[in-house]
Amino acid sequence: MAELPQRQTDIGPPHYEQFLPPVIKKNYGKWIYHEELGPGYMVHVAESGDRVWTVRVASPRLLSTDTIKEICDIADKHCDGYLRFTTRNNIEFMVDDESKVEPLMKELKEKGYMIGGIGSRISNVVHTQGWVHCHSAATDASGIVKALMDELHEYFTSKDLQARVRLAVACCVNMCGAVHCSDIAIVGVHKTPPRIEHERLRNLCEIPSTVASCPTSAISPDPQKKSVKIKLEKCMYCGNCYSVCPSMPIADPKNDGVAIVVGGKVSNMRSHPMFSKLAIPWLPNNPPRWPEVVDAVRKILDAYIADARKHERVGEWIERIGWEKFFKLTNLEFKLQHVDDFTFARETWRMAATFKW
Amino acid sequence: MEREELKKIIYELVEKSMGKKKLKQSDILKKVSAEHGVDKGEVKAALRELMDAGKLIFTYFGGSYVEIPPKEE
Amino acid sequence: MGTKHKTPLLDDLEKGPFPSFVTEIKKAAEHSEYAQDLLGQLELSFKEKVTHWKHGGIVGVRGYGSGVIGRYSDVPEEFPGVAHFHTLRVNSPSGFFYSTKALREICEVWDKYGSGLTNMHGSTGDIILLGTKTENLEPVFAELSSRGWDLGGSGSAVRTPSCCVGQARCEWSNIDTMAITHDITHHYQDEMHRPAFPYKFKFKVAGCAIDCIASIARADMSIIGTWKGDIQIDQDEVKAYAAAGMDIQKEIVELCPTGCMSWDGSELKINNEDCNRCMHCIAKMAKALRPGPEKGATILLGSKAPIVTGALMSWVIVPFMKMEPPYEEFYDLVDRIWEWWDEYGKNRERIGELIERLGFPRFLKEVGIEPHPAMVKEPRRDPFFFWSEEDIEK
Ligand code: HEM
Ligand code: HEM
Ligand code: HEM
Ligand code: SF4
Ligand code: SF4
Ligand code: SF4
Ligand code: SF4
Numbered sequence: 001m002a003e004l005p006q007r008q009t010d011i012g013p014p015h016y017e018q019f020l021p022p023v024i025k026k027n028y029g030k031w032i033y034h035e036e037l038g039p040g041y042m043v044h045v046a047e048s049g050d051r052v053w054t055v056r057v058a059s060p061r062l063l064s065t066d067t068i069k070e071i072c073d074i075a076d077k078h079c080d081g082y083l084r085f086t087t088r089n090n091i092e093f094m095v096d097d098e099s100k101v102e103p104l105m106k107e108l109k110e111k112g113y114m115i116g117g118i119g120s121r122i123s124n125v126v127h128t129q130g131w132v133h134c135h136s137a138a139t140d141a142s143g144i145v146k147a148l149m150d151e152l153h154e155y156f157t158s159k160d161l162q163a164r165v166r167l168a169v170a171c172c173v174n175m176c177g178a179v180h181c182s183d184i185a186i187v188g189v190h191k192t193p194p195r196i197e198h199e200r201l202r203n204l205c206e207i208p209s210t211v212a213s214c215p216t217s218a219i220s221p222d223p224q225k226k227s228v229k230i231k232l233e234k235c236m237y238c239g240n241c242y243s244v245c246p247s248m249p250i251a252d253p254k255n256d257g258v259a260i261v262v263g264g265k266v267s268n269m270r271s272h273p274m275f276s277k278l279a280i281p282w283l284p285n286n287p288p289r290w291p292e293v294v295d296a297v298r299k300i301l302d303a304y305i306a307d308a309r310k311h312e313r314v315g316e317w318i319e320r321i322g323w324e325k326f327f328k329l330t331n332l333e334f335k336l337q338h339v340d341d342f343t344f345a346r347e348t349w350r351m352a353a354t355f356k357w
Numbered sequence: 358m359e360r361e362e363l364k365k366i367i368y369e370l371v372e373k374s375m376g377k378k379k380l381k382q383s384d385i386l387k388k389v390s391a392e393h394g395v396d397k398g399e400v401k402a403a404l405r406e407l408m409d410a411g412k413l414i415f416t417y418f419g420g421s422y423v424e425i426p427p428k429e430e
Numbered sequence: 431m432g433t434k435h436k437t438p439l440l441d442d443l444e445k446g447p448f449p450s451f452v453t454e455i456k457k458a459a460e461h462s463e464y465a466q467d468l469l470g471q472l473e474l475s476f477k478e479k480v481t482h483w484k485h486g487g488i489v490g491v492r493g494y495g496s497g498v499i500g501r502y503s504d505v506p507e508e509f510p511g512v513a514h515f516h517t518l519r520v521n522s523p524s525g526f527f528y529s530t531k532a533l534r535e536i537c538e539v540w541d542k543y544g545s546g547l548t549n550m551h552g553s554t555g556d557i558i559l560l561g562t563k564t565e566n567l568e569p570v571f572a573e574l575s576s577r578g579w580d581l582g583g584s585g586s587a588v589r590t591p592s593c594c595v596g597q598a599r600c601e602w603s604n605i606d607t608m609a610i611t612h613d614i615t616h617h618y619q620d621e622m623h624r625p626a627f628p629y630k631f632k633f634k635v636a637g638c639a640i641d642c643i644a645s646i647a648r649a650d651m652s653i654i655g656t657w658k659g660d661i662q663i664d665q666d667e668v669k670a671y672a673a674a675g676m677d678i679q680k681e682i683v684e685l686c687p688t689g690c691m692s693w694d695g696s697e698l699k700i701n702n703e704d705c706n707r708c709m710h711c712i713a714k715m716a717k718a719l720r721p722g723p724e725k726g727a728t729i730l731l732g733s734k735a736p737i738v739t740g741a742l743m744s745w746v747i748v749p750f751m752k753m754e755p756p757y758e759e760f761y762d763l764v765d766r767i768w769e770w771w772d773e774y775g776k777n778r779e780r781i782g783e784l785i786e787r788l789g790f791p792r793f794l795k796e797v798g799i800e801p802h803p804a805m806v807k808e809p810r811r812d813p814f815f816f817w818s819e820e821d822i823e824k
Binding site: 004005006007008009010011012013014015016018019020021024028029031032033034035044052054058059060061062063064065066067068069071072073075076081082083084085086087089091094112113114126127128130131132133134135136137140142143145146147149150153156173179180181209212213244246251253256264266267268269270271273275285287288289310311342343344 | 439440442443445446447448449450451452454455457458460465468472475476477478479480481482483484485491493494499501515517521522523524525526527528529530531532533534537540541546547548549550551553555560561568569571572573575576577578579580592594595597598599600601603606608612615616619620623639640641642643644645646647648654681685686687708709710713714716717720735740741743776777778
Binding site for chain 3: 381382383386401405408409411414415416417418419420421424426427
């Protein structure tokens with residue numbers, strides 16, 4: 001094998017300054033306002049009078065080096081060799097002159113890139129690894145995102161909503177990413193307890209830490225088998241024990257599925273940040289397109305579009321109308337699983353005699 | 358204390374607990390520093406030398422631990 | 431080259447307008463056996479509705495306990511190309527700006543040693559290089575680090591800090607998010623690469639309360655820019671918004687959560703004492719309103735996803751801190767918090783959970799932070815509080 005270069009440690013990431021387009025570098029910290037000029041492009045204006053136009057396109061997050069090189073070609077041709085990514089997996093191309101916007105957008109469209117995601121609409125979906133790379137996944141993430149966005153793409157590229165609607169997908173209850181604070185989110189869930197492989201467990205897992213991993217104290221040592229046992233009625237299928245002890249697999253293709261949670265937000269705008277709350281406890285995994293899940297999201301979104309006021313986020317809308325009305329407007333069934341019996345349960349019970357019929 | 362001696366103490370501590378209890382970096386710093394009256398920073402520096410030499414490695418089982426690397430097959 | 435697998439289920443996801451991750455894997459499969467077998471294994475997962483990945487906790491690069499996520503296939507005979515499929519987390523530059531030259535360089539290394547597949551970016555903010563063999567980890571690290579790139583955090587360590595675009599291209603940013611993030615990342619290299627904590631620790635930096643980086647939901651320490659002093663109003667621009675059709679009364683004044691604004695058709699007034707700096711009016715009238723003059727950040731602590739005992743959002747621990755280099759006050763605070771966490775934290779206990787277990791008042795006292803009404807939504811409802819020696823008359 002060829003000689004490798006000298007490795008270095010603890011050098012940290014390269015300084016961001018070398019990656020800033022000249023117009024950004026020059027006006028750093030001196031921006032005075034911006035305007036949204038369309039669903040996928042905006043202009044920022046600096047004190048100096050300089051402007052930067054940004055064109056935003058969607059990416060599937062999972063990118064081949066081939067596509068990255070193609071993006072680089074576009075940035076070389078139109079943007080002096082610079083570009084950036086957003087937190088929500090979009091790609092942003094920036095130019096310093098209005099005349100450069102047209103040709104850039106033209107080429108992006110020709111190459112099939114989807115322009116949009118800025119303003120009061122649906123931006124790209126924050127999501128996790130799923131079956132592409134994770135051991136813990138109760139569902140896939142990329143597949144659901146693709147199916148969902150094929151259905152909702154108009155809200156990325158053109159149609160307006162009352163406010164931003166932020167979607168997220170997490171493939172298990174670990175919820176890597178901000179799923180627990182999204183307008184509408186999908187999270188993979190198990191419905192059955194883990195199975196204990198006693199033979200393997202003995203050699204592979206530390207019993208005290210496996211016992212300690214369970215948030216509901218469902219696991220206790222089983223000295224006879226030199227293993228552990230689970231009190232089934234206490235298990236809430238979180239999979240935490242499997243993460244600590246691989247000999248307690250929890251994946252169950254017939255019963256794994258997804259839950260839908262709604263009404264979360266992270267912005268402090270107007271109302272405080274909110275957690276997402278349970279709308280649908282379980283829908284089946286139906287790859288490749290998860291039709292039940294896509295339908296359910298559509299239903300919730302349609303109710304929001306029909307009833308929310310301008311600037312109202314999903315969570316603000318539901319808070320105004322009340323959850324009882326939310327279930328009515330969306331036609332979703334209210335089940336036993338919706339009533340909280342976990343850590344913050346008592347905060348969620350209605351301690352008042354006032355509610356809507 | 359000599360660096361080499363400190364390294365030996367750390368290595369033996371990890372060796373002894375292999376298969377019984379996984380040690381975290383901070384378990385080692387706390388224990389060695391308390392039992393031998395050396396500054397935690399020094400223990401950390403010695404541990405780092407062991408790591409850089411590949412004598413000890415970090416492993417990950419839901420949390421990060423310090424262990425002896427598995428034998429090459 | 432390896433085997434070409436039939437993938438009818440995945441093929442369906444190449445249709446439709448949204449960019450397809452399947453197409454991306456197929457592009458890579460043109461030149462990578464990893465990607466070919468990834469397609470095969472993923473098709474199997476789609477068919478059987480179950481993941482085919484196994485844990486693999488003992489791979490890494492020498493001296494580091496971070497930056498590599500080990501993965502093995504549980505069907506390696508069928509898909510040898512992904513028998514090992516380890517991921518590297520490469521620390522992204524603050525703000526996710528890149529030169530094409532830098533991106534091409536990374537691609538070149540990854541085409542040579544890995545699957546040719548990436549995530550731009552992982553949810554934590556790293557460049558994710560998705561899938562390679564154990565023996566390729568050191569070469570990739572040597573190639574990347576010699577070109578100025580380092581690995582990010584994983585395990586019980588500081589995770590790769592990340593931030594919103596901030597002052598690079600946002601007029602609302604009260605702090606230099608990119609500079610702060612860069613500084614924190616470099617300050618804590620050891621804590622990032624050699625895991626020494628009870629569990630992970632994440633920093634995220636947002637320039638204002640809109641929080642485009644979702645710091646309040648997913649950082650153990652959230653640094654959110656804010657200001658003191660009056661919102662700056664350009665009355666002419668306010669009138670221009672009104673003239674352009676904005677209903678200022680309805681869309682701005684009535685949606686102000688604190689009811690501190692008024693509009694008489696020609697002048698917008700704000701009672702700044704009552705403003706809680708929620709950003710609504712500023713965001714809706716970007717040309718007319720700007721944040722107040724004295725800039726700093728609110729520091730919040732503790733957010734985490736529902737595992738293990740329920741989700742937390744970060745809550746206020748320092749209402750206002752100037753965030754200017756060399757950030758001494760900030761680092762001093764972080765070090766005190768970590769010391770306390772190191773002392774009392776159980777394995778896999780996040781800082782937020784530890785504070786819940788031992789009590790927020792005890793945290794404040796032992797870490798040396800003065801209580802302030804900004805830290806709570808309301809005071810306690812019960813009379814079960816404690817006093818210490820010095821509060822008692824002898
Ligand atoms: C006995 C073996 C293992 C146990 C008990 C275990 C347990 C866990 C637990 C509890 C977590 C969550 C910790 C956290 O969020 O920081 C976790 C995360 C993770 N595990 Fe495992 N694991 C094991 C083996 C493996 C293996 C073999 C791999 C990879 C091939 C792996 C990859 C990961 C990854 C990538 C994460 C997330 C890491 C992060 O975000 O820091 N684990 N594991
Ligand atoms: C017991 C708890 C947890 C376990 C077992 C766990 C496990 C994992 C694993 C295995 C991965 C790697 C996925 C892959 O690349 O294969 C991962 C990634 C990640 N985790 Fe976790 N995790 C846990 C909790 C959390 C929590 C509480 C958060 C955040 C609040 C979080 C945030 C992340 C993020 C941001 C990623 C990167 C995901 C991506 O970009 O796809 N994790 N985690
Ligand atoms: C050591 C603990 C407590 C003591 C000594 C105590 C004492 C009292 C007393 C003397 C009253 C007035 C009764 C009356 O004459 O009407 C009262 C009322 C009340 N207490 Fe407590 N209390 C205690 C704890 C609590 C706690 C923990 C709660 C609730 C979380 C609570 C809720 C109430 C309520 C709701 C009332 C009725 C107030 C009303 O009239 O609206 N108390 N308590
Ligand atoms: S959400 Fe769960 S399944 Fe998905 S990447 Fe994170 S740990 Fe893995
Ligand atoms: S799945 Fe969760 S609740 Fe059930 S035994 Fe495992 S850790 Fe406990
Ligand atoms: S968080 Fe605030 S400052 Fe940062 S990019 Fe978003 S709006 Fe701008
Ligand atoms: S920032 Fe929010 S609270 Fe302050 S004046 Fe504007 S709308 Fe009202």
